[in-house]
Amino acid sequence: MQLLINIVVLASIYALIACGYVLIYRVSRVLNLAHGELMMFGAYLVLACSSLFAGHPVMALCAAVILSIVTGALVYIFLMRKMTGEMVLAAILTTVALGILVRGVVVLVWSSQQQYPAQALGISNPTFTLPGDGHISLWSLVLVLTNLAAYGALFGFLRFGRWGMRMRAAGQNPLLAAQRGINLHGVYALAWSLSTLTGALAGILMALDSGVTGSMPVIALKAFPAALVGGLDSLGGALIGALIVAGAEVLLIYYVDPLLSDVVPFLVLVAMLFVRPWGLFGTREELDRV
């Protein structure tokens, strides 16, 4: 039972991060390699907000979430906007540079020591006991639920929302989308905001559960295989991919060796690349573009 809970929690973490990769890739074919750093930035925003809104944990959390959406939009407007229409590789390298920059800023402002936003906010993290003698902490539970809500909302938005439709349209054929009056910059900025939002939610909830250090982006790096296993352009794929990667990781840690933890996602990825290089639910044609 505990094993199952661990898998679900880890899968939720990976899935919530992976959908950020998928969103940006789907609309603009850009791999956001700064996703982990932006996620960590979200977690540190909670720290900053907790001192700003001392004594109002809910307000501090809301402020952090809103700020992370703004961060995503700003990243697009000031950095990635200039890269639209350029080579995708150039855009990807820009995200690498952004990642290094954000990491530097975080260390500079908040130091690289482990910090606990939950303490700063003055909220506790009780553990619940589930039937079957499994334990889950409050914030892990919230993370699992947030993940489900995020995927539900994203699916609904992309399928039925007019702007979601436009995002899909822009991802398929940006030229035609522009000709149909769709403002590509608006769509891309929206994708970056949503992606940073989901990433920051993952970062914030993880930080509330177990604190935050400068090495948090490593988790996002491990979520990347989850997105790839599912197929980079498929949201549902990211969910399944996260489940597979998390399952493999937890089981191997339990039955083989805890030291394998950092390697497992990439082993799964390599195995996947042998069998189905375009991912479980990805489109085959995407391969030419990567």
Place this chain on the structure above:
Amino acid sequence: MSAPLLQVEQIEVVYKRVITAVQGVTLAVPQGQIVALLGTNGAGKSTTLRAISGFLGLDDAVVTEGSITFDGAALQNRPPHEIAGRGVVLVPEREKVFPNLTVAENLAAPVARGTKARDRRPHEEHIYHFFPRLAELRDRTGGLLSGGERQMLAIASALMCRPKLLLIDELSLGLAPVVAGDLVRRLCAIRDELGIAILLVEQSAAVALEIADYAYVMENGRIVLDGDRERLKGHKDVQEFYLGKGSAEGGARRSYRDIKQYRRSRRWYG
């Protein structure tokens, strides 16, 4: 006569700063008329159309001279979504629908500036009524449509932007003559009911001259001939080179000398 809806004045388009594709092109599309732009491959028809719709920047091309005026506003070298917002909407030659979106979604995605959300639905129904076939295929994915259906969907989704001027690149390309003829008649109905102007770029003069009120013939990046439908239909060169009819003198093939003469006789603009 009032100023035409679209006035293209002496434009020159240069690709990658060196290749001049279009030179001294002047054309006008009056309100509520169908104007055809004819010519063979590489004549510069599509380039002219892209210059009007703002698609040039992506191919590293610019309008270096002349002006494009639509409804009193200058359009040259503006971004495509802005031009679409002003009411100039293009149906491109290739990749004209979103392949992974259903027919209904293809119609829902376009932005219609200045239209309220509740006005969208009646407009959508209105457009389905021009293309009843699309209404049957609402839930079909765009990529699975046949060539004719795809062209219908492309026109329908362009109409969702509520254009004042519809630009159509190669309406009949890859379509059976029956299908193309059917589409052309629908276009006429659309023009009459919605009161929009249409600029039709075509290789097939037979199709275009069926409905166009006025037509221009392009060659080597210039306009060499223009006139209303009857004049062009009756024009000897158009009959010979674009309608594929034999020459008046007993239907014999023309000799090289005659073609040379044709080259001399055509009119150069600019």
